[in-house]
Amino acid sequence: MLILTCPCCGTTGEETEFHQGGEAHLVRHGPGSTDDDFHTYMFARENPKGAHFERWRHNYGCGKWFIMARDTVTLEVYGTYPAQTHEPPQHIRERVTAKRPGWTWRDVA
Amino acid sequence: MKRYSVFAVAREALRDHMGWERAWASPEPKKKYDIIIVGAGGHGLATAYYLGKNFGITNVAVLEKGWLGGGNTGRNTTIIRSNYLQDPSAAIYEKSRSLYETLSQDLNYNIMFSPRGVIMLAQTEHELRGYQRTAHANALQGVTTEFISAQRVKEIVPIINLDGPRYPVLGGLWQARAGTARHDAVAWGYARACSAMGMHIIQKCEVTGISRENGRVTGVTTNRGDIGCDKLGLVVAGHSGHLADMAGFRLPIESVALQALVSEPIKPCMDCVVMANTVHGYMSQSDKGEMVIGGGTDGYNNYTQRGSFHHIEETVRALIETFPMIARLKMLRQWGGIVDVTGDRSPILSKTPVEGIFINCGWGTGGFKAIPGSGWGFAELMAKGHSPLCDQFGLDRLYQGRFIDESVAAGVAH
């Protein structure tokens, strides 16, 4: 039963207020893209045991999407940042490194 | 292997059961095997068993990082049914169900398959039409199911409340020869039979790397040394992504926690399995008398084998509405397992980008019922390179947009 804090409205709420929307930082591939690129965009998933970057929405709150760095094994929340971000920010990466030295996630580390 | 029978038990009783032999051996790993299966759950062990039984391949090792049957095989709600909508699903689940019917005899181990029947309730007009469609499909797939009236549902399950204030029962899809089995016994029975064929089941053996040469698998690295093989089968529900990562490819899979719970045991009050998908709950009664209840999955990636309590609340609420008599029963135990879910929620039984590596995963919440069929088909795939039971479940289907989507009829949970 997670407890999460929405970085958009600042509310701390029960997991039931929020909704996870899958892996973050996927690059959309539309018409003209290769089958491989499109398949990767749609289906290939990191699904890590450890630090994960994922999209969440404060569904029953402010309604805003944000990105969360969360550990899938310990369920620790390393931090959140705006959905309008292309890659995990440095300070979040450092926080993950402090807890999970040597971690990798896609080509991020 | 000494055969089990009532006579064997009687004979042993006279010498205080001191003469029973090990159900499966505990060998040291060899340097190399023809085939290594990673994962000694039901699917992995069944694969090994049918490799031996159907193809005569017995130089096989099954590697298990913990204890055999310790994953989802021993954590599910033991439902066995094959009333699926799509042809590929119906084929493999029906093969599985039919193998379950004689599995106790085949393995000489009582896995307690109990064909007590499964009802899936239709509680909205939409669900009603969905199950009628499934019934039509099943008739052409050779799966015996029947669409039954609400009254007939009540006759089969007297404790059901047909007139819930929100979602009255309108009818049901009834598969009389579906049922349940003793989940642990399935793993144990296969393990014993594999061991008897000379296969090696190696527990507490964790795979930490996968060796490849020229795009072909050559073996695995484990905490008990390097072990070579010609072919490698990855059958590690919940951890498939992790193993695939070692082999250098990614899977269309996400791992989530699925929960279940049981009540305290009571005398028999329900003689079949009931699934109520509109309200998200399903229930059966075990031979011990516990009401066995399936819950929901968490909405996020999770490897903890625990889930969030609100799913339990929702499930219990739904079932009290459906079976008012359970209101004064008590929850004895809740638990969670890790299931891996694919892009279309159907399994993957497939070759992989690495020559010689095969993968069997993505069973989501429906793996237990598929164990014998999955083992049968996957063994054929590994031995021959293709299998009619598996061919539709390849990794390529998502590239092509050829989904095997079971949720279409009525949002059916497994």
Place this chain on the structure above:
Amino acid sequence: MSTRLATGGRLLDRSRRCDFTFNGRRMQGHPGDTLASALLANGQMMVGRSFKYHRPRGIVASGAEEPNALVGLGEGARFEPNQRATTTELFDGLTCVSQNHWPSLDFDIGAVNTAVARFLPAGFYYKMFIHPRPFWKHVYEPFIRQSAGLGRASNPGDPDRYEHFHFFCDVAVIGGGVAGLQAALTAAEAGAKVLLMEQTAHWGGRAPVDGGDIDGQPVADWIAATLARLQAMPNVTLRNRCMGAGVYDHGYALGYERVADHTPGTDAPRHRLWRIRAGQIVTATGAIERPLSFAGNDIPGVMLAGAVRDYAVDYGVSIGDRTVVVTNNDDAYRTAITLKKLGLDIPVILDARQSGGGALADEARGMGIRVESGKGIAKVKGGRRVTGVAICAQAGEGAALEEIACDAVAMSGGWSPVVHLWSHCGGKLIWDEARAHFRPDPANPPRGAQGEAFVVPAGAANGAGDLASVVADAHAAGQAAARATGHKPRGKAPEAGTSPEAAMEPVWLMPQGAGVKLRMKAWLDYQNDVKVSDVQLAAREGYESVEHAKRYTTLGMATDQGKLSNINGLAILSDALNQPIPQTGTTTFRPPYTPISFSAIAGAARGPLFQPVRKTPMHSWHEANGADFEPVGQWRRPYCYPRGEEGRVEAVAREIRQTRQSLGLLDASTLGKIIVKGPDAGRFLDMLYTNMMSTLRPGKCRYGLMCNENGFLMDDGVVARLDEDTFLCHTTTGGAEAIHGHMEDWLQCEWWDWKVYTANVTEQYAQVGVAGPNSRKVLQKLTGDDISAEALPFMGWSEITVAGIAARVFRISFAGELSFELSVPASHGRALWEALLEAGEEFGVMPYGTEAMHVMRAEKGFIMIGDETDGTVIPQDLGLDWAISKKKADYIGKRAQERSHMADPSRWKLVGLETLDGSTLPDGAYATAAGHNANGQRHVQGRVTSTYHSPTLGRGIAMGLVLHGPDRMGEVLDFPKLDGGIVKARIVDPVFYDKDGEKQNV
């Protein structure tokens, strides 16, 4: 025989009496009794039968760990099976029955299993009942099921009330014994907001039974004083009868408060489930005594030594006149001393330790009690009641040295900390060699959202032994919890007196070298009938993992979840495997700590409150006018409005006829309505819909299709452009929330620089479909605005005033008739509805429901999301290519639709189907093709997606998806029916009614 003593019983109110019945026998007890103590006071030691062998079972413990004393409590709709007598407070009028026997507790046919027990070792059923195959289902399993199970099933109609309670605090302390009280006090004095829960009705736990001093006060006085201090603090909430049931991630905990179990029939809720979020959770859950494994340790009259003491001190109950005490530690001497002081006989204390006990042993000897060191019990004599014990050397194989007559045995195998709540959420354990128990590993606590440790064990639950260390440890735990929640702890731990005890010695089997005959009588799990020999058998057969052994033998799987048996069992397993206990490890602790009621879990959300109901503004009218409702998502929509004796079929037919001939009204308020506004709104909708929306002119409507990124059709509806910057998107009834979420997802996460706002206004508007040839006429009666075909053409919209209400009117049609959809503020919905009914009276206006709507749209060949689509259908399958823009470079789903399978010309396509005999095709039927596939399944070439009897055409009509369907007009397909036989249907155009749209476009 157990009996009530003349004096004593600190928890009793002897001035009052409670009458109760057990198996119909009338008995008496006092307020303060548990059901167990009251049964014992009435001489009822044997209270049930075991699960497998149906052995007689007596009360063995005094608390939540009790495995045997389970009764069926209450009657009728309040009947509850498997209620634990040791945790059931006695009340006047209580009725209960014992379980798992037939015909009676004393004469149980099932006890024949005891006689053949040697043929039924662990896992016997895996090896038997294999042949003949049909016998498992028809003979063996029914027999096993009938003899298994415990209590009988409860009944429907539970009349009691249940509720949930949310609570947020800094520190939740679980357990109201000395440790819990101290930890709570320490944390509260530091300023933390504290919740303290105690599962029983009494505070202080077992300390008053054991005695001792804290800060110079007798412990009972200290408890009273501390409780008073806590009660006076505004930052402390105290709840007794409230068990910490489970600890979950991120500081979530469940409390299970049994508010009114002891006062049935009052209007208080029976149970209250506390859903707690705590910064820190202190588990002051105490310890549980372990039995000793000797032959006959399951015979009624053999009881835990601590429980014997509890019954004497707390309830003034003696278990027997002559009690043999057997132990491996000093604590059990307290029982002997207590009983002796009450004037009861202790024939002998058997101390398995060669070196014997410490100061307490000396005290016992000083009282004249015989103490034998290095001795144990070879065997307990008796059947339904202990009659004596045979003494042996603990180091030997069980040769009887002496037989001693007695009617009770008090045993103690040492104490195990209650680590359940620590473990629920991932806390790890370490093995304490000296005390032979697992206790919380401080290096591996459960971790919270920030990675912080959030559970702190305290007192005996943390392995502390004597009172002094319990109090000191609890104070430290309170400090740690306070600090972790940002408070500054003050003060120091109170001082408690300690009497030194000799070290315990682990004794896992008594005697140490017991032969197999004795081991087959030495019980580990009383309820499930698991014996030492069973665990050893499991190990021999290769079930070596602790989980294998548990599951193979069922050790610890009973309703007590192994509270008494687990440690003993895994010690036996470790010994059999010749490995240290920590290497064997434990099974997983799962919530709840003891079983909690399903009703408490459900809370108030039952019956009408099960799920929220959404009602349209006209709902009350529908109700008052006999609507037959169907659930559509959380909405309730009228399926039809039967009149008089009409059935559904007749009502639907009438509604359709009247609408087609004259005038019908549809409550369409459930339709999703989403405003999309901003300079980039058109551009955004172009991405969202398959067709071009940016070119729509204000004042116009356009039907649009929405796909997901996988290319599948997921929603449809009419889009109206309100002004240059603003669109109103209609969605399906079920789709509104999801589609609004979908829009926000893309806007916030992909095209976040686009200037677009969305708002879901579904419930802000009531919507009425006015359909039929007379629809314009009825509206003209109610409005002065121009709604002529010229002013308001088909697929146009405008703002008008109807019956004095400002409305938007849309010229759109789902029924295929001249029709208008009126949208008004929700609060005016019912007024509009009634005005339309009144004005329409002269046209014979009739409201119509969802089924008439479905039939009419099918007559027109309009698709329905959820019927023609099922999540695998793309617009191209439905002949909707006209609604897919060829000009757009991109829309959501476009790339997906280019994949090989989606572009495959052999995908099934939408057609109409007309049976040759005019009958209605069955729902969901498939069209067969020749032959079978590799898996032996019949080939198919199409399926029915919608099928109805059309009252308008007087025949069955259907739509379906068929292989190359549109190219095969006129071909006849076979549709097998479920009950045998085949329906033949011809492929036709899917538009059955008014193909040219002359009726709607006037």
